[in-house]
Amino acid sequence: LNLTERDQKVIWHPYTQMKNALPHIPIVRGEGVYVFDEDGRRYIDAVSSWWVNIHGHAHPHIAQKVAEQLRILEHVIFAGFTHEPAVLLAERLLPILPGKQTKVFYTDNGSTAVEVALKMCLQFWDNKGTPKTKILAFKNAYHGDTFGAMSVSGRSIFTDAFNSLLFDVEFIDLPNDDNISRLTSHISSLTDTACFIFEPLILGSGGMLMYEARHLDALIGACKKAEILTIADEVMTGFGRTGTYFACEKLAHEPDIFCLSKGLTGGTMPLGVTTCTNTIFEAFLSDDKLKTLYHGHSFTANPIACVASLASLDILLDGQTLQNIKRIEAKHAAFLEEIKTHTKVKAVRQTGTIIAIEWQTGNETSYLSSLRNLLYAYFLDKGIILRPLGNIIYILPPYVISDEDLDYVYASIKQALEEV
Ligand code: PMP
Numbered sequence: 001l002n003l004t005e006r007d008q009k010v011i012w013h014p015y016t017q018m019k020n021a022l023p024h025i026p027i028v029r030g031e032g033v034y035v036f037d038e039d040g041r042r043y044i045d046a047v048s049s050w051w052v053n054i055h056g057h058a059h060p061h062i063a064q065k066v067a068e069q070l071r072i073l074e075h076v077i078f079a080g081f082t083h084e085p086a087v088l089l090a091e092r093l094l095p096i097l098p099g100k101q102t103k104v105f106y107t108d109n110g111s112t113a114v115e116v117a118l119k120m121c122l123q124f125w126d127n128k129g130t131p132k133t134k135i136l137a138f139k140n141a142y143h144g145d146t147f148g149a150m151s152v153s154g155r156s157i158f159t160d161a162f163n164s165l166l167f168d169v170e171f172i173d174l175p176n177d178d179n180i181s182r183l184t185s186h187i188s189s190l191t192d193t194a195c196f197i198f199e200p201l202i203l204g205s206g207g208m209l210m211y212e213a214r215h216l217d218a219l220i221g222a223c224k225k226a227e228i229l230t231i232a233d234e235v236m237t238g239f240g241r242t243g244t245y246f247a248c249e250k251l252a253h254e255p256d257i258f259c260l261s262k263g264l265t266g267g268t269m270p271l272g273v274t275t276c277t278n279t280i281f282e283a284f285l286s287d288d289k290l291k292t293l294y295h296g297h298s299f300t301a302n303p304i305a306c307v308a309s310l311a312s313l314d315i316l317l318d319g320q321t322l323q324n325i326k327r328i329e330a331k332h333a334a335f336l337e338e339i340k341t342h343t344k345v346k347a348v349r350q351t352g353t354i355i356a357i358e359w360q361t362g363n364e365t366s367y368l369s370s371l372r373n374l375l376y377a378y379f380l381d382k383g384i385i386l387r388p389l390g391n392i393i394y395i396l397p398p399y400v401i402s403d404e405d406l407d408y409v410y411a412s413i414k415q416a417l418e419e420v
Contacts, residue, residue: 002026003038022377030057033401035385044384046395046409051204051236052267055315056398062268065311069304078106078300085306092313094275098246099254101275105293106301110235110261111144113272114197116295117231117257118148118167120280121195124229127283127291132194136187136228139171140206141199143233143259152197155206174203175215187222195256196223197231200247201351204236208356208394210349213250220253229280230255235272239263239316240325240399243352256280266312271305324399328353331403332395335410344417346391353399357413359391371420378420382412 001009003026013024029036033056035043048054055062073083090104105120107113118135125132137143137152144150150159151167159166170193175183187196200216203209223230232255237247241263248255257280261272284293299305315321332355336348339357346358361371372388379386379393386393386409395409 020373022373022380025380032056032058033398033405042383043380044401044405044409046379046384046386046397046401048396048398049267049385050262051241051396052262052265053398054239054241054263055266055312055321056400057267059266059268059311059315061315062266062308062311065307066268066304069307073303075299075302075304079296083301083303083306085303085310086301089306089309089313092310093260093273096245096317097258097275098248098251100277101258102278103276103281105274105276105295106306107272107274108297108299109144109270109272110233110259111146111149111272112297113235113259113261113274114143114149114152114231114233115146116274116293117197117233117259118152118195119293119295120257120274120276120284121229121231123291123293124280124283125194127286132192133168134190134193135167135169136190136193136196136223137169137171138174138198138203138206140174140203140209141171141197142203142205143197143199143235174209174211175219176211177215180215180218184218184222187219187228188226190226190228193226193228195229195231196220197233199233199235200237200255201242201250202237202247202354205389207358207389207392208349208354210351210356213247217251217253220251220255224253229257231257231259233259235259235261239312240321241352241354241396243325243329245316247351264312265305265308266315268312269302269305269308270299271302271309321399325353327403328397328399328401328406331406339414339417342417354394354396356392356394359388359393361391374420375416378416379412384409384412 004023007024026038027035028038033044035045035057094101105116107116135152137154139154141154143152151169153159154171172183173179220230232248234246238260256277258275265271284291329352332350336350336355339345340348344360346360349356372390375388375393
């Protein structure tokens with residue numbers, strides 16, 4: 001049996017267990033923007049493998065730091081003990097986050113970073129003696145697969161099977177010029193809402209739906225007045241994706257909490273963090289044991305993952321990466337300008353290094369639409385990994401992608417517009 005057949009016998013993959021799913025391609029190696037399969041076939045990873053590999057695959061600097069750390073300390077319990085990589089990462093991360101974030105709470109991935117954030121907010125109000133139980137989130141939001149994260153995710157395909165078990169969440173429309181005053185006055189009227197969680201500027205899994213910073217600012221401002229804590233889920237947007245290191249740099253208001261993962265380790269190791277302001281942290285400082293945040297995973301603050309993050313930050317902050325980000329931004333904009341009037345293009349969107357192209361379809365726009373599968377297979381055949389969200393294709397490349405490879409991806413999309 002080949003690897004695909006052996007895989008089929010024993011592995012349950014995420015999302016792709018449907019009967020009509022394509023066989024899983026065995027990947028044996030990664031380098032820069034490419035991954036290679038068993039037969040030596042090369043694929044351009046145009047989506048940074050679920051949006052994580054910001055510096056591409058097998059980056060030598062990260063590989064070296066991880067290998068060194070493996071010989072020094074691979075893991076240690078993080079309750080009652082600490083280590084240099086965890087402290088150093090927090091010391092380097094907090095100053096580059098917008099606002100005055102003062103504490104880092106370590107966890108394993110994006111979903112659990114969100115779980116921690118929600119627990120912090122709900123327990124914050126409880127600890128203060130004024131419990132609040134409701135949560136505000138956006139329609140079409142995606143914050144992860146665990147129960148709390150599912151509760152605040154407004155995409156029914158991910159949550160329908162569990163609806164009766166989820167938290168009390170109110171989903172609001174994305175803000176625009178027409179609805180912003182209605183939304184802010186609604187928020188002002190809320191009294192039992194503990195927090196508002198949002199993906200700043202772009203709802204990723206919801207279809208790369210983009211909205212303006214000034215509108216988000218207005219919503220956060222209304223939350224502050226109504227004493228609703230705010231959680232910026234920068235799991236996708238963090239670490240340069242939107243053209244600045246963090247999407248919230250474009251805001252005047254500071255969120256109370258940030259959730260980070262994906263690009264945090266440059267996509268090399270699973271790690272997540274939830275950061276918060278002093279106001280939040282202090283609500284948990286007490287002699288009363290019940291006021292502690294009882295949350296901690298076995299692999300919390302894994303030293304290897306922390307070192308991978310430090311190495312990834314070295315690259316992100318080296319100056320060259322920001323230039324690459326600007327280069328990709330400009331090329332993306334020129335490409336969208338070129339295709340936006342094509343008859344098969346319904347809409348185009350861009351924020352920083354992320355672009356989305358909405359395909360004109362009849363009525364079929366569902367996540368599992370046949371168009372989606374056609375496009376996915378079409379680009380694989382061209383040696384490009386693009387995973388459409390329904391009728392929306394998007395590019396979210398590693399920052400090291402060359403002009404030549406970007407041009408090849410653009411040319412393939414133009415060809416697809418003619419052929420698919
Ligand atoms: N938040 C956002 C904005 C995300 O895009 C994702 C993952 N797509 C998550 C949270 C969940 O992260 P993870 O898959 O690492 O649990």
